Amino acid sequence: MKVLIAVDGSKCSRDALEWYMRHFHLRENKVTLVHVTDHLHNFAYNTSVIPADPELIQLAYQEEEHKAKTLMDEMGDFLSKNQIDGEVIRLFGNPGELIVKKAHEMKATLLITGSRGLGLIRRTVLGSVSDFVIHHSEVPVMVYKH
Template sequence: MEGDRRVGVAVDFSACSKKALRWAVENLVREGDNIILINVQSEVHYEEGEMQLWEATGSPFISLSDLADPGIAKKYGVKPDAETMDMLESVARQKEIVVVMKIFWGDAREKICEAIEKIPLSCLVIGNRGLGKIKRAILGSVSNYVANNGACPVIVVKQIDHEG
């Protein structure tokens, strides 16, 4: 991946993260880029072994073909849906790009910012759940935190289906 743009997309396979991925694919990603999917698991569920080693640094890069393997996806605790996988496979073929995923465990705000620096990413696209002001004040906004603290340009794709 030396010398190429590394476009990060924060994904949790929710509607807002799929919207962010779709926006990145349609408006940002160009031929020869690398898409790095950043997934953060809030809880660590693993047996003794290699995954304990990855808790601090994140998983190794997981290829798109490995991500499509139900056994490997289950091993990492991710559940990619068919729509997301189809979108990724299509863009990988059409734009001749590399798609990989890296999984982190812990607080999404901190781990996404950590991923930006450690990978390092050229830019990051993240969805916004569209929380109202009260919920955002109580729960905190991951996208707002990353936009203010990330060490690269951050594009926030807003969920505009409802106001709140």
């Protein structure tokens, strides 16, 4: 089985990965962990960044890059530690679209994502990655919500 698991560093995505390991994982499965960085989305809705201040934007970009690199390293270590046949991939752009596209490209048999449970207003304004994935994936989707 080819399993794609979306990871974003949130507790929910980590819990989804742990849940998969406890309930679904088989040694013969190939696991692809996908992290998507969406700089445009993150900067547009981060209230701590003033769009006119290039220095603040650069600092926010560097912080986001550091977090993403740390997550990629942690996920790679997780695969190694648990002797999982898999890889960690980082993509750039719209998370929902890229997760669905990657699952299709790799001919995944299962796509797993967490649901952070955004409030109605944030979900309406920002959209929900898990909602997008559910409605656009050709691959069966399991949404983990604690």
